[in-house]
Amino acid sequence: MSKKYVMVNFFPHEADALKNYLEARALEGWKLDKLGNFFLCFSPCTPHTIRYCVEIMERPSVYASNQTPERKGYREFCREAGWDYLGCSGYFHVFCTESPEAIEVETDPELRFQHIVQAENGNYKLMLPLVILLAALSLAAFFEKGTLLTSNTFCLLLMAAACLYSGGSSLRWKNKAAASLAADGVLPHSDWKRVRLKNRIWTFGLLAGAAIYTIWILAATVPSGYTAYAALAFAVYLLIFFLLMFLFSRVLFWLREKRAYSKNTNIALYWGAALASAVLICVVIFVFFCWFFS
Amino acid sequence: MAREQFQNLSEQMYYILLSLWEEQCGADISRRVIELSRGRVRIGPGTLYTLLGRFEEQKIIRQTVCEGRKRYYIITEKGRQMLITEYRRLQALVREGAPYLEKEENQNE
Secondary structure, three states: OOOEEEEOOOOHHHHHHHHHHHHHHHHOOEEEEEEOOOEEEEEEOOOOOOEEEEEOOOOOOOOOOOOOHHHHHHHHHHHHOOOEEEEEEOOEEEEEEOOOOOOOOOOOHHHHHHHHHHHHHHHHHHHHHHHHHHHHHHHHHHHHHOOOOOHHHHHHHHHHHHHHHHHHHHHHHHHHHHHHHHHHOOOOOOOHHHHHHHHHHHHHHHHHHHHHHHHHHHHHHOOOOOHHHHHHHHHHHHHHHHHHHHHHHHHHHHHHHHHOOOHHHHHHHHHHHHHHHHHHHHHHHHHHHHHHHO | OOHHHOOOOOHHHHHHHHHOOOOEEHHHHHHHHHHHOOOOOOOOHHHHHHHHHHHHHOOOEEEEEEEOOEEEEEEOHHHHHHHHHHHHHHHHHHHHHHHHHHHHHHHHO
């Protein structure tokens, strides 16, 4: 059997659901090999019990290098306690062990609660600049063209829906967790099957919304007879977009992990790269339109 | 929140500080806590790392030696005072609860 790749779509407050999911996969004969920002990579093994810990560190940040003395120190503590480090994905740091005696990495539910809340807040800080940018573009289009029916508004709506969904889910968890902590001193149990199904439906819904909108725009704006060309051009555009995304993410990952710059330098690098890729995509679109209408 | 300012210590915080009455490194603290609490309290490495960082920031403990990645810590005077205050608070709780709760316990026996 070859390796298996699975998309990571768990929110920070679903860290326990991810842990339970990984343990269930090990019992089915799939152990986690490595994890990236978007995918988990599993390799086959004999079905057996593997314990996992999915942790969020103190003051989590997706910009911080994983090679800082603090993070290395954290991993060293865990290694000494019998936990092997598998890697990180966003805010999640994943450890595993086959020893039944190893003490759980995080034994204070209140600290865990604080870390999850810090990570959720970090997510909103990540989304905020994008929401502001899209809102500004939508407003500019409204004053210029007198309509809010633009691609920016649609992106804004998609993003607002994503924020509402994740925000609502996080707020519900926060209230439930606070009540559970106060009553029993533990965090609520997460059913990974339910969480995964919910997040799959949600991701599929967002992608379907984007696809329907794209097809609608193509059908409405492209003159008849040119639909096939437009569809091809759009497919090429998507390919370039994802290739660029992949390229930038690899370069940024390399800079973050091998050069171990400070968090602020990484923030500048990330946003600089985002700006550069936006400019590059605009240039590609502009060149395409010049060629298409010439 | 009171606990965030370390005004009331959690069990795990209490035992970490208690074990740092003598100089210890991370792994030793874990073992010492199990020993002191007779196996009742077990501290995970992630929790220990986070709490040591917070204690150090608040100058409740200080680092003494750094041998490669191994760091040794000891409680400071501020930490000792904090632990003593917590000990007195716990003593007062037991003292004030004893007239009612011990009688109840004796009846149950």
